[in-house]
Amino acid sequence: MKKMKYNQALEELEQIVTEIENEEISVDDLAEKVERASKLIEACKGILSKTEAEVEKILKGMEGEE
Numbered sequence: 001m002k003k004m005k006y007n008q009a010l011e012e013l014e015q016i017v018t019e020i021e022n023e024e025i026s027v028d029d030l031a032e033k034v035e036r037a038s039k040l041i042e043a044c045k046g047i048l049s050k051t052e053a054e055v056e057k058i059l060k061g062m063e064g065e066e
Helices: 006-021 027-065
Strands: none
Touching: 006 027
């Protein structure tokens, strides 16, 4: 998956969920949409983990400055 921003991935994921809930996706396309949703969820998890690690590093650095 190319470099995607968290908000972009979340927006696309929400769109897929809405389509599924509203039964706008044909049975033929359902597996493809679920697979895409799975990839988007993994991308969001990765972005969140990376951001959490960066924030922790910054906060530890600030503690050392006191």
